[in-house]
Amino acid sequence: MTTKTSHRAIGEGLIAGMREKDIEAVLALMHPELVVIEPESLPYGGTWNGREGFAELLERLMSFGELSIHESKIHETDDGLVMEFEISFTSHKDGEVFRTTAVEVDRVEDGLVKEIDIFYKDVAATNEFFARQ
Numbered sequence: 304m305t306t307k308t309s310h311r312a313i314g315e316g317l318i319a320g321m322r323e324k325d326i327e328a329v330l331a332l333m334h335p336e337l338v339v340i341e342p343e344s345l346p347y348g349g350t351w352n353g354r355e356g357f358a359e360l361l362e363r364l365m366s367f368g369e370l371s372i373h374e375s376k377i378h379e380t381d382d383g384l385v386m387e388f389e390i391s392f393t394s395h396k397d398g399e400v401f402r403t404t405a406v407e408v409d410r411v412e413d414g415l416v417k418e419i420d421i422f423y424k425d426v427a428a429t430n431e432f433f434a435r436q
Contacts, residue, residue: 308414309379310377310379310380310383310384310409310411311377311379311384313332313384313409313411313414313415313416314377314379314384314386314409315377316328316329316332317329317332317386317409317416318372318375318377318386320332321370321372322371322372326358326361329357330354330357330358332415332416333354333357333415333416334412334413334415334416334417335353335354336352336353336417337352337353337354337356337357337415337416337417337418337419338350338351338352338417338418338419339351339352339356339357339360339418339419339421340418340419340420340421341360341421342421342422342423342426344426344430345423345426345429345430345433346363346367346430346433346434347360347363347364357419366395367392367394367395367433367436368392368393368394368395368396368401368436369392369393369395370390370391370392371390371391371392371393372388372389372390373388373389373390373391373402374387374388374389375387375388375389382410382411383408383409383410383411383416383418384409384411385406385407385408385409386406386407386409387404387405387406388404388405388406388407389402389403389404390402390403390404390405391403392432394432394435394436395436396435396436399432399435401428401429401432403423403424403425403428403429404423404424405421405422405423405424406421406422406424407419407420407421407422408420408421408422
């Protein structure tokens, strides 16, 4: 007998993996045909494909600073989940801390995340932070 992983459990696993910097655990929750969509204007913006693309995105993002997830809420939907985050980036360059909120819309297929669409509350302020890095 097989059991279906709830969308909430997938979200909790993603958040736990990111908080613990366990990228392998995060990648294990990703569909091989994953598509990640980041706002085009960001220095790491665009569409990233597959687990390899997601790993490249994280590497690019982490090259600017340390990402931390502070608060999070998970809302299950019929085909996935919506997660709200309070996050911060701590600059590798000078230790500046930038805090913002973001919403991530994840679509799940076969118990794995197949699409991630990310929305930052203030893309301009996020871009300004990354421009200083």
